[in-house]
Amino acid sequence: MPGTSVIGLQWGDEAKGKIVDLLTEQHDIVVRYQGGANAGHTVVTGGQTFKLSLIPSGIFRPQVQCVVAAGVVVNPASLLDEIEQLGSRGVTVGKNLLISDRAHVIFPWHFEEDRLLNERCAGGEAIGTTLRGIGPCYRDKVGRSWAVRLGDLYRDDFRQRVEQITRAKNAMLAGFQDAQAPATLDAEAIYTQYRAYADRLRPHVADTTAFLLDAAEAGQRILFEGAQGALLDVDHGTFPFVTSSNSSGVGVSSGSGVPGRYINRVIGVVKAYTTRVGGGPFPTEQDNETGDHIRRRGNEYGTVTRRPRRCGWFDAVAARYTARLSGADVLAVMLLDVLCELPELKICVAYELDGRRTTDFPSHADDLRRVEPIYETLPGWQQEISDVRRYHDLPTKCRAYLERLSRLVGRPIEIVSVGPDRQQTILVRS
Ligand code: IMP
Numbered sequence: 001m002p003g004t005s006v007i008g009l010q011w012g013d014e015a016k017g018k019i020v021d022l023l024t025e026q027h028d029i030v031v032r033y034q035g036g037a038n039a040g041h042t043v044v045t046g047g048q049t050f051k052l053s054l055i056p057s058g059i060f061r062p063q064v065q066c067v068v069a070a071g072v073v074v075n076p077a078s079l080l081d082e083i084e085q086l087g088s089r090g091v092t093v094g095k096n097l098l099i100s101d102r103a104h105v106i107f108p109w110h111f112e113e114d115r116l117l118n119e120r121c122a123g124g125e126a127i128g129t130t131l132r133g134i135g136p137c138y139r140d141k142v143g144r145s146w147a148v149r150l151g152d153l154y155r156d157d158f159r160q161r162v163e164q165i166t167r168a169k170n171a172m173l174a175g176f177q178d179a180q181a182p183a184t185l186d187a188e189a190i191y192t193q194y195r196a197y198a199d200r201l202r203p204h205v206a207d208t209t210a211f212l213l214d215a216a217e218a219g220q221r222i223l224f225e226g227a228q229g230a231l232l233d234v235d236h237g238t239f240p241f242v243t244s245s246n247s248s249g250v251g252v253s254s255g256s257g258v259p260g261r262y263i264n265r266v267i268g269v270v271k272a273y274t275t276r277v278g279g280g281p282f283p284t285e286q287d288n289e290t291g292d293h294i295r296r297r298g299n300e301y302g303t304v305t306r307r308p309r310r311c312g313w314f315d316a317v318a319a320r321y322t323a324r325l326s327g328a329d330v331l332a333v334m335l336l337d338v339l340c341e342l343p344e345l346k347i348c349v350a351y352e353l354d355g356r357r358t359t360d361f362p363s364h365a366d367d368l369r370r371v372e373p374i375y376e377t378l379p380g381w382q383q384e385i386s387d388v389r390r391y392h393d394l395p396t397k398c399r400a401y402l403e404r405l406s407r408l409v410g411r412p413i414e415i416v417s418v419g420p421d422r423q424q425t426i427l428v429r430s
Contacts, residue, residue, distance in 0.1 A: 003222045003263035007249045008229030009322040011276040014269040015334040017041035018417060020225045021057050027223040029065045029215055030058030033255030034245035035227035036073040038130040040303035048089055055082050056225055060091060069208050070102035071245060071255025073137040074150060076197035100208040101151030109169040109185055110136040116176045127241055128278030130304050138244035150205055153198035162191045209257035216262040224252045230322035238365050241280025249326025268328030268411060270319055272336040275309040277302050281369035284312035284348045298338040313346040316408035321361035323411050330414035333402060337418045342380040345401055348373040349408055378404060386419040391428045
C-alpha cells in the first residue's frame, strides 16, 4: 500500500497531526505539499512539547524521510527556527529533511502585503488571514514576474532579482496611502539576510519531485500530510474565505508532483463538530452558550494565531461534499469527547436555500451565508468516554451519533479519537 493521504474535511484544525503521527510508523516518507507556516501543529513527545509549522511530525522518527514539497511556500526564518528548536532539544535534522528547490519563498514584502490587503479584498468582510504572507507569496507564484523559488537563492543573479523586485514592491506598497505607512524595503539588507538563510538551508534543498517519483515508482510507502481543510481550498472551498492553495485532496498531486495513481488510501479527518477561524460563512455556527462550551472544552484557539475559533454543530452537507471532493475512503472522527456533556446534539442534514431543501454545497459564499441549516437532533450520551478504547464500549447514544454522521457523509468511520493522547484512539474495525 504505497500512498496514503490525510485530508481535513472542514475548515482546518481537525487534529490531522494526531492521525499523521499514528500512521507515520507504517510509512517510509512523510510529505507536506501545500500551504506554509499558516498551519501549525503541536507535538508532545518524550515529555517535550514542540510547535511545528512546516516540518512534518515524522521528524521525530529517524528512519522516516520528511519532505517539504514543491507546492509549499517557505518562510526560511521560521523553517530555520523549527530546525533549531528541534536540534537544541536533541532531535537531529539532517538529510532526513528535504525541501524542494521549487518551493516558493516568502519575503518581507509578502508580510507587508498580507497586512495591507487582508482587510480589503473580500467585499466588506475580512478574510482574516494568519498574516504569514502566504496569500501574497502564492499570488507572486501565479504572477511569476516577482516570484522567487528556493533554488533561485543559489543563483548568480539572486542579488539582481532582489533589487528588481524590491523596487517594484516599494512602488506598489507606496500606493496604499490610507493604510498605515508601509515599511520601505531595503534590498541590500534583504539580500544579505536571505543569502545567509540559503547557506543554512543548503543541506536540505533538493529536487523533491524527482525524489518522490523515484520513491513512488520503487513502491515506497508515502504519507501525504494535508494542511488546513478542504473547505479552505482555493478552487473548491468557500471562496474568497479560503487559503491560497489546494487544501482538499485534489492538491496532493499538484503540490507533491506524485500522480494520483500512487495514492491508494485517503483518510478524511473531521471533528465531531465544526470550527472555523477567520472570516466567512459558517451555517452551523453557534455564537451562544453551546459554541462557548465547545470552545472551552475543546480548547478551540488557533495554534498559530491563538485566535478563538468559531464553533458549531457538525455540518454533514459540507463534510459529504468535501469527502467526495477529496476522494476520502474512510473517516477519522476527532475530539468526540468534547461533546460528552451536552444534553442533545444537532447534525445539519440539509440546507434550505430560497425555500428549497438541498444537500448540495453552494459554490458562492453569499449563498452559503443565506442557507438555513436543517438539523436532526440526537440525544447526548452525557458520560465521559476518554478512557474508552473499543468501539463497542462507547455509550449506545454515542455510537448512534457516529453512525448517523457516517451515513450522512457516506463514508465508514475507521478511527475515533477521544482525547489528545495517542492511546486515546479507537480503531473501529478492530
Ligand atoms: P491564510 O492561509 O493565512 O491566507 O488565511 C486564509 C484563511 O485560512 C483564514 O481564514 C485563516 O484563518 C485560514 N487558515 C489558514 N491556515 C489555517 C489553519 O491551519 N487552520 C485553520 N484555518 C486556517
